[in-house]
Structures are given as C-alpha cells and as structure tokens.
Amino acid sequence: MSITILALASGLAGLGTYLILQRLLTRIIIGLGLISHGANLLIFYASASTGESPLIGGDDALADPLPQALVLTAIVITFAVTALLLALALRSYLLTGTDAVEDDREDRRIGGAE
C-alpha cells in the first residue's frame, strides 16, 4: 500500500515537472496542480497512521488527524491560487492572443539579442 502511494507521489511530481517546463501556460498550471497533489500524497505517506476515527473518548488506537488537516488546508490554498492563475492565464491570452509565455524583452535587449 505505502509503496504505491510513494510511487504515485513521485510519478505526479515527475509529470508535473515535465509540464512546468513547457511554454504553454495551461500546461504549467496543470503541472503545478499535479506537483501539489504529489506533495499532499507525500504528507500522507510520511505521516499518516492508521486507526480508529480520532474522536474524544475513542479507543487507544486512534488515527493521527493532523496530516488530514494539513492536506485539507493545502488543498484549499492550492485551489484558490490555481483559480487566480487561471484568471491570469485568461488575461494573458486576451492581452497577447497566445497561451505561450513570452521572453523578457528587456533581458533580450540587454543580452544583445535584439
């Protein structure tokens, strides 16, 4: 079980890295989503313990509720920021007519390329 989660987490991180290195903004956003899912899975892999539902007054063998709280918070934050990034991508598309991230003109000018 745990090796599956670990393989899944690293697979997601690898795929996400590949997507982030692309020029199209939509792929970058999907890549970021995959990487943060990988990170969330890693939190579970590294710290989740199995057991009963963690309610006050339960048995001794209770599951640790903290990793779930952490992952839940992280998911909410990622969700909000992804929405912001999508809005930004739309804006970029409306302004430039393309989904690709452009070069920095000032950099190219100073580098002597233009």
Add this chain to the structure above:
Amino acid sequence: MSWLLPAAVAVPLVGAALTLVVGRRLLPQRLIAGSSIAFLFGAAVTLLLAVEEGAPIVSQLGGWPAPAGISLVADRFSTFVLATSAGMLVAVFVYAIAQLGRDALDWWFHAKYLVLASGVALSLLTGDLFNLFVGFEVMLVASYVLLTVKTDRREIRATISYVVINLLASAFFLVLIAIVYGATGTLNLADLAGRVADLPTGVADAISLLMLAVFGIKAALFPLFMWLPDSYPTAPTPVTAIFAGLLTKVGMAIVIRTQTLLGPTDGPSTVLLWVAGATMVVGVLGAIAQNDIKRILSFHIVSQIGYMAMGLAFVTVAGVAASVLFLVNQVVVKTGLFLIAGIVEREQGTGALSRSGGMLQRRPVVAALFAPLALSIAGIPPFGGFVPKLGLVQAGLEADQGGIIAVSLAVSLLTLFSMTKIWSAAFWGDPVPEAGRAGPGMIGATALVVAAAIAVTFVAGPAMELSTSIATDLLSSDGYVSSVLEAAP
C-alpha cells in the same frame, strides 16, 4: 500583553474585509486601512519594548498548550523585524495615498495591502511550521494580486513567472512539512528544536538543506533569485517598494530563524558561505548590466541578501548580530530607494537611465534624499549601511573567513559603482522634459523613510547591542524553546 499577538495578525485582516464592505468610496477605505496599519505598527513597537528586556511573549491560540496548539511568539528578533516592517508599511501607505489621483492606485489597493500586512505579521510571529506556510501564502496571494492587477501586455509574462515560481516553492514547503512531520511528529518550531538534535545526521541535513531551498526561493538566494529582477519592477511604485522592503527580508528572517533553531550550529556553514558569495556577486553584476533604475535596484536586493546570508553562515554571535542589523537596515534603505525611483519615474516619465537626466538641477530635494541611501547601501561611513557591514567584516575576521570578506568588499565597490551610474545618468546632465510632478505627500513619506535610514547611524551603539542580544538568543535557543513550551494557554 499576549493578546496583542493575534490582534496584530487579525486587525489588518478584519480591516481588509471592512474596506470591501464600504465599497469603492476612497475616504472610508483610507481611514480603515490607515488605522489598521497604524495599529499594527503600534502593536509591534509595544511588543518590541516589552520583550526587549524580558522573556518572549507567547500566545497559545485556541487555548491549547504547545506543542498541541499553534503558538504565536514575539521575541526580540521577530518584533525587531516586525516593528521596522510595519513602520515601512505606514510610510509606503502615505506615499501610495499621495500618489493616488493621476497615478491611481484604486480602491482595490487597500484590501490587498492589508492582507499583505497581515501575512507579514503572521509569518514573523508564528511559532509553527505549518502556520508559517499559511502566513507565507496569505502574504504571497496578496502580492500576486498587487503585482498582476495593473499589468499590460509587456508585463504579464514577468508576473506569471513570479506566481509560478512561488507556487512551486509552496509545493516544496509542503514536502518539507511532510518530511519534518514524518521524522519528528511535531511542527511546533520550539518542540522541533529539541527533536531535530536526535535525528540521524542524514535526515537532519536533508531537512536543513530543504529549508534553505524553500525559504531561499522566497529570500531570493543564489541560484533561486532569477524571478525577482524580472517581476518586481513591473508593479506600481508603492507595491514594488513594499515588496522590495519586506517580502525578501521576511524570507531571509525565516531563513535566519530556522537555520539557527533547526540547522547545524557547530561551526561555519560551507553551503551558506558559497551561496552568500554567489548571491552577492551575481546580484551586483546583474545590477551593473541593467539600464532601468528599478531593475538596477531589484538586482541590488538580491546582492544585499547575500550579505545577510554571509553573517548567518559564520554561525557566531557577532556574525548573526551583523546579519540581523543588516536585514533591518535593508528593510528601510530598500523601501526608500524604490520610493525615490518612483519619484524619478514620475517626474521624467521613464525609469530608463538612457532617457533620464537633470534631476539634481530640477529637484535638488530628491537628489538630497537619494544620496544618503545610495551611500548607505554601498556601506560608506557614516551612513547607516556602514555599521552592519563593519560588523560583518569583523565577524568574518574572527571566524577566519578571509575569502568571503574579500568578495563582500569587492561587491561593495561594485555597488557604489552602480549607484554612481544612477546618479550620473538620472541626477546629473541636462534636464529631460518634465512628465509630471511628485506631490509633497510622496516627498514627505520618502523623507520619513530616509530619516529613519539616517537615524540608524545615530543609534548605532544601542542597535548593535540589541542585535547582539538577538543573536545570542537565536544561537542558544533555550530561552525561546522553554518560554514557548512552558507558556500557559
């Protein structure tokens, strides 16, 4: 007194909500925003005065004792940085209001600015690793919006790289949290400090390096700085100034806190020394190559971060003390320099040095404000930047690190060179046609910041004493740990 800690975080957040409630009317928005920021400043100064002589003030949120609950901790270090940062928030807010009108920072500005202030306060005060993640996110989400809301076609790519790289850093932060929690079973910084010592060397080193990478991205340490000079210059001046003054410095403050609390403290850190040297050199060389005032100053942000890393790398009281003082001084100086860059841009209609000139002749007061800051950042006595730089060199000599001292002094010279470049291009020469005029509010707010930067010289002795006691606290973390763990909820 401990109620001030959650209040410092909550009041700006509530203020942000209120500014949205009053709608697009500017006057009530300014009143709400101004009083919230002023409260944050007052709270930070009160806390600094309270902890300066005594033990840290701890607030256990929700009434749970540490390490089960989340602790907010005000010790000398966090309140010193917070008080300075809040002071800059006040000054830049005044500047932003003065700039309203034609350069229009509209109704949306206030809420984001307050959220940013709240994020800065939470990041500095928190005593919990995951809460730090939340604090960073609050700060960063506000910064994403502030940076992107007025972008045009040319600028949108720079803001995208800023958002993407910071999101990636947040994902690494989650990985760090996973490893730390998996290895130790706690996320409370004070509790961690005790447990990290018992970890196998490999795991402890991995955690320490991962922390350096995660917070290094936020602090713009080499080689993780490339997003900064691209994105910062694109925002409106008050936004760039507050980013330059606060965001990277908060990142660096967290690097100092985590490395001293959780990292290895037995002897100089080779990794940090190399990173510090490379950050300084690459930053200053980048600055020399640029032609736009704000881009030059942005590369200097990177370069100066190297100095703070240098003092930290010695892992001695003298080194860390110089780092802390350097950091606080930079918060003021960098904010001031960007505010002046904004005035120059306003008056000339451009920040490009090749199309500037004659500011000295037209607005001598702006030149008078720029000169002390430029000399301060280069470390020329008697200006404020000299004291921490001298401290760094002395600490380096004590720690027997001649190489990095030579690098830092060479970089100081190059810094002076690029400041002369701004001076000769923008302030000397024949005046270019006037494009606008900076109002007395903008000049006044900038003058306040410059006065604070100059004042560092006059209180150099007490400031160095405070920094030394901060460094002593940081390096022997027992006081911090025991006061957090023993504080009553």
